[in-house]
Each structure stands twice: as C-alpha cells, then as structure tokens.
Amino acid sequence: MKIEHPAPMQWQFSRRAEQLQSSVIREILKVTMRPEITSFAGGLPSPATFPVERMREAFDAVLSRQGSVALQYGPSDGYAPLREWVADHLSTDGVRILPEQVLMTSGSQQALDLLAKVLIDQGSKVLVETPSYLGALQAFSVYEPEFVSVPTDDGGLLPETVAPIAQGARLLYALPNFQNPTGRTLSVERRLALVETCARLGLPLIEDDPYGALSYRGEPLPKMLGMNPHGVIYMGSFSKVLTPGIRLGYVVAPVPLVRKLEQAKQAADLHTSQLTQMVVHEVVKDGFLTQHIPTIRALYADRCQVMLSAMDEFFPKSATWTRPEGGMFIWVTLPKHIDSMKLLEEAIAQHVAFVPGTSFYANVPETNTLRLSFVTVPPERIRDGVEKLGRLIAAKA
Structure with a gap:
C-alpha cells in the first residue's frame, strides 16, 4: 500500500x-x-x-580453477598469497617485511581513510606537505584534524622544518616519489633526515608511494619504509602499474597498527574483493610487472x-x-x-x-x-x- x-x-x-x-x-x-x-x-x-589481455587470462584462470573461492567472502586482511607477494616485493637485504604487516585495501584511498579513522581525533595535529595530495586532505578532513603545513622547496619537503612544528602531532603524511601534485622527488639525503627526525620525535610517518615504480630512469630511490620499518607506514597501489578499475591497494605497518586498521576495515566493507585480489596475484606472481x-x-x-x-x-x-x-x-x-x-x-x-x-x-x-x-x-x-x-x-x- x-x-x-x-x-x-x-x-x-x-x-x-x-x-x-x-x-x-x-x-x-x-x-x-x-x-x-x-x-x-x-x-x-x-x-x-x-x-587487458593479461587481465582477461587471469580472470579466466582464477574462475576456472578456484571460482568458488574467488566468489566467496574473504579474510579482512586480504588474500594471503597476495599479501605474501607484497611483503616479498617490499623486503630488502636489510629489512624483511612480514605478510602480517600487510593489509589489502579497496584502493589506497581506503587506506587513507582507515589510517585517519584510527589515528586522528577531532583537533588532532596532522602534518602535511605544502602543497599536498587532495585525496589525502579530503580523507583526513572528515575526522576534523588541525592541519599544519610543512614547508617545501623545489626539492620537496624540508626535513629541518618538521621538529619545530611537530609537538603533539599524530602523523606526518608525505609522497616522496614524483609527488602529486608537484612531480617533485625527495632526495635520499632528505629521506634519511626525515625518517631520523620522525623516529626521534616518535612521529608516525606515512609514506604514500603510488608513483614510485614510474621513474623514467628505471631506478626508483630507496623507500623510507626500509629506513625505519617500525615508524614508517607505507601505502602502495596497483592502480598505476596495472589498472585503477580493480580498486586494489595496500598498507604496510607495524602489526599492532595493522590489527587496528583491520578492525576499522571490518566495519567499513568486511574485506576487499577476493576475486580482484586473486586475479591480481595471478597476474603479478610470475614477474609480469x-x-x-x-x-x-x-x-x-x-x-x-x-x-x-x-x-x-x-x-x-x-x-x-x-x-x-x-x-x-x-x-x-x-x-x-x-x-x-x-x-x-x-x-x-x-x-x-x-x-x-x-x-x-x-x-x-x-x-x-x-x-x-x-x-x-x-x-x-x-x-x-x-x-x-x-x-x-x-x-x-
């Protein structure tokens, strides 16, 4: 009626x-x-x-071999073989990343939202580059922080300016590689100085790295995650190296933080598409990238x-x-x-x-x-x- x-x-x-x-x-x-x-x-x-053709082949392979698994609910932290691949991909001779440190997300934009949800209260001080990625500012703004702008020059963020403005800050958000929007790249010297400063201050450092693989010279600079895996939160994405339509990203952090992020993700969407994760793993597992x-x-x-x-x-x-x-x-x-x-x-x-x-x-x-x-x-x-x-x-x- x-x-x-x-x-x-x-x-x-x-x-x-x-x-x-x-x-x-x-x-x-x-x-x-x-x-x-x-x-x-x-x-x-x-x-x-x-x-396109490689993705089609991967969809066919996953659905023909493991269709009932791919179409079912999956674990909140992500498809285990893909998390293992991400951990291996980010590990270096000096630093071993564990799969337990990896949380798969529905695009790296979700990682920003989850990080904001678990780290930011109303009025929390959040340090960002000047200028910074619009999507991060949007994601953080929902939780009503107090943004503090970190000065930059033609070489990107100035590490020496962080300590005087960092007291009480919850996090510092940075894009060291070919930054959005400026295209600037942080030198190795500045990366080391920034990581050392944040470690000394006990300030969590978010390293957002969607473009790191896109170096025209083919030699990406070292990740800040490898300089301090205990204090750097690393964000990555398959959007720029495969396709954004799959909406698949990941965040790498110390296990206690990952567990909190996982709880926040459960409340948001239970888990990222199991089918998508299995297809991406099928694509990347044998060195396609x-x-x-x-x-x-x-x-x-x-x-x-x-x-x-x-x-x-x-x-x-x-x-x-x-x-x-x-x-x-x-x-x-x-x-x-x-x-x-x-x-x-x-x-x-x-x-x-x-x-x-x-x-x-x-x-x-x-x-x-x-x-x-x-x-x-x-x-x-x-x-x-x-x-x-x-x-x-x-x-x-």
Missing part, C-alpha cells in the same frame, strides 16, 4: 556530513568528458597501458618530454614549472596576480582543462598555481593544448 502525498523528507545530516565537499578534480572531470576538451586535469593512468612497467615508463617519459618542450616554447618566461623525473604531473607557478581558477574558465572556453592549485593546500592556498597531467593525452594534442594555455597566460603576464 502506497502513502498518498507524503511530506518532503527533512534530512538531518551529521555535522561531519555537513562538512563534506566534492573533489574539485572530480567536478572538473565532468566537464572534461566532452570529446573536444584536451584535458590535462585528471590524474588518470593512460588506458594504453592497461594489460618487470616486463610491463618499463612500457609505462617509456610512454609517460615521452609524453612528459613533449609537454615540457611545448611549455618551453609557448609559456611566457614569467611562469615557472617543475621538471619531473617520473610520475604523471607537472606543477606550474604563474605570476602572483594570475588566479588559476579564473584562468580555468577561459581555458575551458578554449577546450583545454587543468586543475587549479588551490585545492592542494591544507591551509593558505597559492592561487597562482596549477597542475598539469600529460599521460592520457596524445602528443599532438599535448602540444596544441599547451600552446592555447600558453597564449592565455601570456595575455595576463
């Missing part, structure tokens, strides 16, 4: 829900779905790198160079930008008087899109910054889009 003429429902949202905001990038992507738009906005891996990742590096390195060359040619000298050695992003700093949000409106009218830099700041934004991503755009469109954007900037410079 249907109720006639029900009164409009008056939803009473929680205070936390009232503070939620949409991702600026996701909103921009709605516009950039139009085929005429050359989009430098989304941090999306290139579909040209997706190993050692052949596959170099093809991604080569494609991204080529498109990065195309964009940098076009910027050298078409951008005014009053603008500056990073020159990444890996990853997916270039960070642009414009003259102080140019507002990148207003520039975006003009750029979209010219069928070009990017991400304004303001969303990547936890506290005081720099409105004259923007992020460019080059990996999904063919070289000829990169050059055309950069030329259009350069003309718009030059007109304001």
